[in-house]
Amino acid sequence: MKDALICGLIRTRMALTSRARASRQIQRCLLDYRGLYAGVGEDEARLPITVPPMIGVDEEMRSWSLFMILEHNVIVNRSITAIVQSLAVGEEPGGAGAIDPKRDVMPSANPGPEQITAFRESVEGHFAVVEALPKLRGTLRKQHPVFGWLDAHGWHCMFGLHLQLHFWQAEEVVRVMSKPSLADRSGS
Numbered sequence: 001m002k003d004a005l006i007c008g009l010i011r012t013r014m015a016l017t018s019r020a021r022a023s024r025q026i027q028r029c030l031l032d033y034r035g036l037y038a039g040v041g042e043d044e045a046r047l048p049i050t051v052p053p054m055i056g057v058d059e060e061m062r063s064w065s066l067f068m069i070l071e072h073n074v075i076v077n078r079s080i081t082a083i084v085q086s087l088a089v090g091e092e093p094g095g096a097g098a099i100d101p102k103r104d105v106m107p108s109a110n111p112g113p114e115q116i117t118a119f120r121e122s123v124e125g126h127f128a129v130v131e132a133l134p135k136l137r138g139t140l141r142k143q144h145p146v147f148g149w150l151d152a153h154g155w156h157c158m159f160g161l162h163l164q165l166h167f168w169q170a171e172e173v174v175r176v177m178s179k180p181s182l183a184d185r186s187g188s
Contacts, residue, residue: 006055007147014150014157019136022153023127025160030123032167033070036174040066042113049173056165064107069170070115071107073163077122079105080159081129087140087152088133101145123163130156 017025037045045066051057064072082097099105130136136153144150144158 010161011147011154014147014154017157019130019153019156022157022160023130026123026126026163029160029163029167030120033119033163033170036167036170037066037070037116040174040177044177046110046112047177049176051169051172051176054165054169054172056162057169058102060106061169064169064173065111066170066173067111067113067115068107069166069173070119071111072105073166074115074118074122075099075105075107076162077119077126077159080155080162081122081126083142084126084136084152084155084159085129085133087142087155088136090140092140093142097142126159 048063048065048068050063053059053062061072078096079099080097082095083093086093086097133152136156137151139152141149141151142155144154147154147158150158
């Protein structure tokens with residue numbers, strides 16, 4: 001019941017959100033990520049940290065480093081962008097838009113600082129694609145594994161929602177990382 005209610009609320013929010021508002025949320029997330037990562041050194045950003053169970057963070061995603069979170073976002077960002085573009089032009093998503101959401105979105109074992117640039121470029125690339133599309137609402141639809149069938153607008157909204165969920169994870173990683181005890185760093 002609780003999951004159905006949350007899904008319904010999110011789908012309603014997507015329906016009531018304009019393209020411009022969804023884009024502003026994505027832009028805010030980009031700035032939030034930049035601010036969070038600016039205060040973290042490379043060695044710290046490579047350290048996997050276990051976070052408590054969180055909404056939107058599957059069990060196999062809970063012990064990631066900050067760079068792993070960024071790499072995951074890059075993969076998902078590129079996929080959502082491909083989905084939005086395909087749906088908006090009346091095509092079934094393929095290529096980057098046809099990934100397995102459980103298998104193909106996992107980061108590599110030890111990504112590095114190159115993910116900061118890749119992340120920024122994936123967000124800016126999404127904006128470039130979306131700005132060139134005349135229509136996002138009422139397009140073909142593709143099924144999201146949690147939220148059901150979404151048109152290009154729903155996927156554009158999903159882009160920002162996904163970034164927000166993993167930003168909360170990244171904030172928790174930084175919070176745990178700031179604890180003085182090494183035992184706390186491993187999530188134990």
